[in-house]
Amino acid sequence: MKSATPSVESALDEARAFGRHHAEIGDAADRADAHRSRLNTALRGLHAAVSAGDSDGTTEHHSRAKAALAGLRREMRALADRAADGNESIAAISRHLRAVEGSQSAAADTDGDTKDIQTSAGTEESGGSKTGRSADYERRQRQLRQLEVRGFKLAGNSDYEQRQRQLQAFKRRQHHE
Numbered sequence: 166m167k168s169a170t171p172s173v174e175s176a177l178d179e180a181r182a183f184g185r186h187h188a189e190i191g192d193a194a195d196r197a198d199a200h201r202s203r204l205n206t207a208l209r210g211l212h213a214a215v216s217a218g219d220s221d222g223t224t225e226h227h228s229r230a231k232a233a234l235a236g237l238r239r240e241m242r243a244l245a246d247r248a249a250d251g252n253e254s255i256a257a258i259s260r261h262l263r264a265v266e267g268s269q270s271a272a273a274d275t276d277g278d279t280k281d282i283q284t285s286a287g288t289e290e291s292g293g294s295k296t297g298r299s300a301d302y303e304r305r306q307r308q309l310r311q312l313e314v315r316g317f318k319l320a321g322n323s324d325y326e327q328r329q330r331q332l333q334a335f336k337r338r339q340h341h342e
Contacts, residue, residue: 176261183254190247197240204233243332 207229214222 172261172264176258176265179254179257179261183251183258186247186251186254190244190251193240193243193247197237197244200233200236200240204230204237207233239336246332 207226211223211226211230214226
């Protein structure tokens with residue numbers, strides 16, 4: 166059982182990382198909500214200014230709406246990045262738990278679970294999916310390839326720190342524009 170200790174420690178590390186990702190998702194959601202609120206206020210002001218024929222007010226509220234929308238977009242990207250980080254942590258925890266299972270003796274398996282599935286012809290062993298990948302996974306991969314073909318640069322499977330550096334560079338670039 167001592168051979169499972171590194172896997173358990175790694176799973177604990179990933180669980181702590183997931184906790185950080187979860188907290189960052191909450192923070193980004195709060196910031197997105199603030200941007201959404203500012204956007205709604207700016208749009209109501211824009212509507213009133215346009216209705217009143219106030220060109221100065223229209224310009225001001227239009228600028229505010231654009232700024233709020235840019236902030237909302239930025240936070241939605243941050244939410245997606247943190248969700249991806251959380252999914253990576255969950256996948257890593259799952260791998261570590263499988264490693265712990267693998268270190269246990271096959272004789273210790275007492276849950277009675279088998280790979281048998283019920284079919285119309287009776288019971289047979291499950292072979293899993295034909296490709297080993299879900300339809301959702303395949304769909305997401307097609308979408309990513311389409312985005313790459315269109316010239317979008319994707320972060321891909323980069324680590325958390327690299328995505329943080331990319332986010333900081335993006336924020337600096339947005340600030341200078």
